[in-house]
Amino acid sequence: MSNTLSDELYMRRALELAEKGRYTARPNPKVGCVLVRENTIIGEGWHIRAGTPHAEINALYQAGSLAHGSTAYVTLEPCAHHGKTPPCCDALINAGVNRVVIASEDPYPQVNGKGIECLRKAGINVEVGLMRKEAEELNCGFLSRVRRGRPWVRAKIGMSLDGRTALADGRSKWITSAKSREDVHQWRLSSCAILTGIGTVLADNPQLTARTSHDTGLAPLRVILDSQLRIPLEANVLDKIAPTLIVHRSEAEEIKLPSHINRMSIDTCNNQINLKKVLEDLGNRGINDVFVEAGSVLTGSLLKKGLIDELLVYISPRLLGDQARPMIANVYPESLELSPYFKLVEIVQIDTDIRLRFLPIS
Numbered sequence: 001m002s003n004t005l006s007d008e009l010y011m012r013r014a015l016e017l018a019e020k021g022r023y024t025a026r027p028n029p030k031v032g033c034v035l036v037r038e039n040t041i042i043g044e045g046w047h048i049r050a051g052t053p054h055a056e057i058n059a060l061y062q063a064g065s066l067a068h069g070s071t072a073y074v075t076l077e078p079c080a081h082h083g084k085t086p087p088c089c090d091a092l093i094n095a096g097v098n099r100v101v102i103a104s105e106d107p108y109p110q111v112n113g114k115g116i117e118c119l120r121k122a123g124i125n126v127e128v129g130l131m132r133k134e135a136e137e138l139n140c141g142f143l144s145r146v147r148r149g150r151p152w153v154r155a156k157i158g159m160s161l162d163g164r165t166a167l168a169d170g171r172s173k174w175i176t177s178a179k180s181r182e183d184v185h186q187w188r189l190s191s192c193a194i195l196t197g198i199g200t201v202l203a204d205n206p207q208l209t210a211r212t213s214h215d216t217g218l219a220p221l222r223v224i225l226d227s228q229l230r231i232p233l234e235a236n237v238l239d240k241i242a243p244t245l246i247v248h249r250s251e252a253e254e255i256k257l258p259s260h261i262n263r264m265s266i267d268t269c270n271n272q273i274n275l276k277k278v279l280e281d282l283g284n285r286g287i288n289d290v291f292v293e294a295g296s297v298l299t300g301s302l303l304k305k306g307l308i309d310e311l312l313v314y315i316s317p318r319l320l321g322d323q324a325r326p327m328i329a330n331v332y333p334e335s336l337e338l339s340p341y342f343k344l345v346e347i348v349q350i351d352t353d354i355r356l357r358f359l360p361i362s
């Protein structure tokens with residue numbers, strides 16, 4: 001096998017390992033590492049949870065003294081600073097690794113090229129960029145927070161074949177199949193936060209928790225945009241099962257929320273909560289990605305502001321007719337050329353439904 005081919009093979013394995021941290025690594029990035037000597041994998045590791053050893057350390061531990069003279073394949077630049085754990089660069093150098101292949105640079109200010117520099121200074125052959133696209137996709141949330149100061153926004157929409165998201169009277173339970181809803185719970189579990197508007201809370205009284213068999217001990221933050229604080233005190237999202245943040249207008253009339261509920265007061269822009277500010281604030285709280293499960297009003301607002309990074313659409317083979325609610329409200333493109341346009345990146349059949357994933361074309 002050529003070197004390039006085997007490099008790709010090992011990096012693909014490192015990406016698979018990184019994916020194992022999908023539900024637990026946040027707010028840290030998902031990282032995988034493979035150590036190879038004489039065409040044999042001698043150590044594998046991934047980052048499981050913030051505060052625990054990084055992927056490189058776990059792989060080195062498995063390899064033991066065999067790590068001397070090996071090549072490390074890492075999906076993200078190794079750290080060179082003392083955080084909650086010691087620098088991975090030092091560990092790779094001390095173990096005698098002589099080549100490091102890195103998929104993507106880590107823009108985190110304390111790393112940001114320093115890891116690569118540190119390894120090179122120690123005489124290690126460092127190559128950067130193999131399967132960068134895949135590695136960056138894996139950490140789109142972490143990278144968005146570090147580079148743009150705001151989380152990655154993934155909007156989920158469950159709709160009928162004719163693009164409707166609720167009946168005219170607001171009922172939407174359930175448009176999609178039970179299997180699709182199970183899939184939604186997995187996405188919730190992998191997200192740092194779930195965002196909705198007060199319209200959905202009043203119509204559906206959702207719990208907005210990740211109900212799966214997988215217990216990570218990391219419940220996503222429930223974020224409710226409720227400018228006038230209309231939320232009923234008996235709403236399910238005010239329970240203690242998961243943390244909740246209520247975002248309201250600074251001048252909203254005070255209501256007494258339960259003491260375990262966090263609140264954020266935000267200035268309005270044209271009488272509406274400033275969505276960009278909300279996202280920036282969430283980024284400052286270490287939120288990498290936001291899973292939007294809102295009605296057409298909030299989804300439409302996010303779209304209009306260019307704040308949707310990904311659409312996750314579940315289509316059920318059901319027709320709801322033209323009186324039912326649309327997918328997005330208050331978006332009126334002046335021409336087809338000016339209409340929001342997306343690139344389809346994935347199609348998955350789930351039971352009777354189809355799940356489509358789109359990225360906006362800017």
Ligand SMILES: NC(=O)c1ccc[n+]([C@@H]2O[C@H](COP(=O)([O-])OP(=O)(O)OC[C@H]3O[C@@H](n4cnc5c(N)ncnc54)[C@H](OP(=O)(O)O)[C@@H]3O)[C@@H](O)[C@H]2O)c1
Pocket residue numbers: 156157158159164165166167169170171172173175196197198199200201203204225226227228230272273274275293294295296297298299301302
């Ligand atoms: N099919 C699906 O995937 C799906 C998912 C969720 C919900 N739904 C359905 O959607 C319906 C509710 O839809 P909806 O559109 O009324 O509710 P929504 O989009 O969840 O919430 C809209 C409300 O959020 C508040 N809000 C605060 N800041 C905002 C901003 N910057 N931009 C937009 N809204 C902001 C506004 O109320 P204030 O001005 O009072 O703050 C607004 O009326 C329900 O029938 C529900 O079943 C369907």
